[in-house]
Amino acid sequence: AAQTEKKLRGAVGRICVFSGNTGMEPKLYRPPAEVRGMSSLDRDAFTQTISVPAVRVPVRVLNKVVKSLKKSSIQRPGVPRVVQDTEENADYRLVLLDPHRVTSPTSFSEAEAEALRSFGVPEELHHYELKLTYENLKSEEVLEAVLPQGQDVTSGFSRVGHIAHMNLRDHQLQYKNLIGQVIMDKNPGVTCVVNKTNIIDSTYRNFQMEVLAGEENMVAKVKENGLTYKFDFSRVYWNPRLSTEHERVVQLTKWGDTVFDVFAGVGPFAIPAARRGANVLANDLNPESHRWLQHNCKLNKVEKKVRTFNLDGRAFIQGPLREELPALLKEKVRVHVVMNLPALALDFLDAFRGLLHQEPQCEENLPTVHCYGFSKDDDPDTDVVKRASQSLGFPLEKLCSVHFVRNVAPNKDMLCVMFTLPKEVLYRVAAFTTTGTRKTWKSQLDGSLSGP
Numbered sequence: 001a002a003q004t005e006k007k008l009r010g011a012v013g014r015i016c017v018f019s020g021n022t023g024m025e026p027k028l029y030r031p032p033a034e035v036r037g038m039s040s041l042d043r044d045a046f047t048q049t050i051s052v053p054a055v056r057v058p059v060r061v062l063n064k065v066v067k068s069l070k071k072s073s074i075q076r077p078g079v080p081r082v083v084q085d086t087e088e089n090a091d092y093r094l095v096l097l098d099p100h101r102v103t104s105p106t107s108f109s110e111a112e113a114e115a116l117r118s119f120g121v122p123e124e125l126h127h128y129e130l131k132l133t134y135e136n137l138k139s140e141e142v143l144e145a146v147l148p149q150g151q152d153v154t155s156g157f158s159r160v161g162h163i164a165h166m167n168l169r170d171h172q173l174q175y176k177n178l179i180g181q182v183i184m185d186k187n188p189g190v191t192c193v194v195n196k197t198n199i200i201d202s203t204y205r206n207f208q209m210e211v212l213a214g215e216e217n218m219v220a221k222v223k224e225n226g227l228t229y230k231f232d233f234s235r236v237y238w239n240p241r242l243s244t245e246h247e248r249v250v251q252l253t254k255w256g257d258t259v260f261d262v263f264a265g266v267g268p269f270a271i272p273a274a275r276r277g278a279n280v281l282a283n284d285l286n287p288e289s290h291r292w293l294q295h296n297c298k299l300n301k302v303e304k305k306v307r308t309f310n311l312d313g314r315a316f317i318q319g320p321l322r323e324e325l326p327a328l329l330k331e332k333v334r335v336h337v338v339m340n341l342p343a344l345a346l347d348f349l350d351a352f353r354g355l356l357h358q359e360p361q362c363e364e365n366l367p368t369v370h371c372y373g374f375s376k377d378d379d380p381d382t383d384v385v386k387r388a389s390q391s392l393g394f395p396l397e398k399l400c401s402v403h404f405v406r407n408v409a410p411n412k413d414m415l416c417v418m419f420t421l422p423k424e425v426l427y428r429v430a431a432f433t434t435t436g437t438r439k440t441w442k443s444q445l446d447g448s449l450s451g452p
C-alpha cells in the first residue's frame with residue numbers, strides 16, 4: 001500500500017504514521033516460532049515486539065476518545081490501552097488499537113469516525129511498537145504455540161478451590177508439566193494443577209490424580225450456593241458442575257421435612273437442606289467422605305440437624321431409614337430420599353421392596369425419591385424409568401418425572417427420576433392362612449410383579 005511514513009522514536013516504543021492501509025496481518029499475538037516443542041517453560045522466550053495501530057489524541061479529549069473507540073481499542077491482558085506519545089508530543093497520548101479490527105483508517109465504524117472528527121482527532125493511523133511478553137498472552141495462545149501444530153490444545157479445567165483439575169489427552173501428556181505451569185500462571189488463585197491419571201475410582205467416585213504444577217495440597221475449600229465445603233479432593237467425590245442440581249433438589253425441601261441422603265458425599269444436598277430447616281440423615285460408605293461430611297456440618301453450623309452414617313447405601317435404607325420411617329409417616333412428616341450415585345443408584349432401589357411391615361398401611365405422605373442414573377440409550381428418559389421400575393418391581397411409567405441433569409460424555413446423560421415411593425413397594429402385607437391366622441409377612445409384590 002502507498003503509505004506516508006514518518007518515524008518517531010518515543011520513550012515507550014517506535015511510532016510510525018500511516019495514512020493508508022497498514023498492511024498488518026492478524027497474526028500479531030502469535031508467540032515466536034522458536035517456542036514450539038519447548039518442554040520446560042521459558043517465559044522469556046515468548047517476548048516479542050509487534051506493531052499495532054494507534055491514533056494520536058490530545059490529552060484534553062482523551063477520555064472521550066477512549067470511550068468512543070472502545071470496540072476498536074486493544075484488549076490484551078496487561079497491555080495498556082493508552083500510552084505516552086513522544087517527548088516532543090507531551091500533550092498527546094496514543095490510543096492503541098486492535099490490529100485484528102483496525103488495518104486502515106477506513107476500518108473505523110461510521111460512529112467512530114464521526115467521533116474522531118468531532119473531537120478534532122485526525123483519522124490517521126500510527127504504528128506503535130509494542131513489547132508483548134508471556135504475561136500478555138492467554139493460556140491457549142501459549143499452548144498453541146508450544147504444542148505440536150495441528151493438535152487440539154484444550155486447556156479447559158474444572159476449578160475446585162485452589163485446585164485446577166485437568167483431563168489431558170494422550171498427546172498432551174508429554175507437555176503435562178508445562179501445561180500445568182501455564183494454567184497456574186494464567187489463573188489467579190490456582191496454586192495446584194492436577195491431572196486425572198485414570199478413570200474414576202469405581203467405589204468412592206474419586207479420581208486418581210497427579211500433581212502437574214504447584215503445591216501438593218489436595219485439601220480444598222469451596223463455596224457452593226453460599227455454603228462452604230472442605231475436603232481432600234484426592235479422596236472424596238466433588239463435582240463443581242452439580243451445584244445447580246444440588247440447588248434444584250434442595251429447593252424442593254421445606255422446613256420440618258426429613259431428608260435421607262443415601263450417597264451424601266461431603267454434604268452438598270444434606271447441608272443446604274438442613275440449613276433450610278430439614279432434619280437430615282446423611283450417609284456415605286467412604287470413611288473419608290463421612291469424615292469431611294461431619295466436618296462440613298460443623299463448618300456450616302448444622303451438626304444438630306444432620307445425623308451422619310458410614311454405611312453401604314442398602315444397609316442405610318434397610319437400617320436407619322427403615323427405623324425412622326414409620327414414625328415419620330405416622331406424624332405426616334414429608335420425607336425425601338436422595339440417591340446420587342448415578343452409576344448404581346437405580347439398582348439400589350430394590351432395597352425398598354417390602355421395607356416396612358407396618359399395619360395399617362399409611363398411604364399419605366409416602367417418601368419422595370430423587371434417584372440418579374446415567375443413560376447411554378437413544379431414549380434416556382424411558383431407559384432410566386424402565387430400570388427404576390425393574391429395580392422396584394413396580395411400573396413407574398406414569399407415576400414419575402424425569403429431570404435431565406447434564407451430559408457427562410458424548411452419548412451419556414445424567415438424569416434424575418423423581419417419584420413417590422409406591423405403597424405396593426414399601427409395604428409387606430400379612431399373608432393369611434385359610435383359617436385367617438396371620439402366619440407370615442409377605443411382600444405384596446411377590447409373585448405379582450417381575451423383578452430386575
Ligand SMILES: C[S@@+](CC[C@H](N)C(=O)[O-])C[C@H]1O[C@@H](n2cnc3c(N)ncnc32)[C@H](O)[C@@H]1O
Nearest residue numbers: 203204237263264265284285286312313340341
Ligand atoms: C456421585 S457421589 C455423590 C456425592 C454427593 N451426593 C454429591 O452430590 O456430590 C456418590 C457418593 O456415593 C458414595 N458411595 C459409593 N458407593 C456407595 C455405597 N455402596 N453406599 C453408600 N455410599 C456409596 C461415594 O463415596 C460418593 O461419595
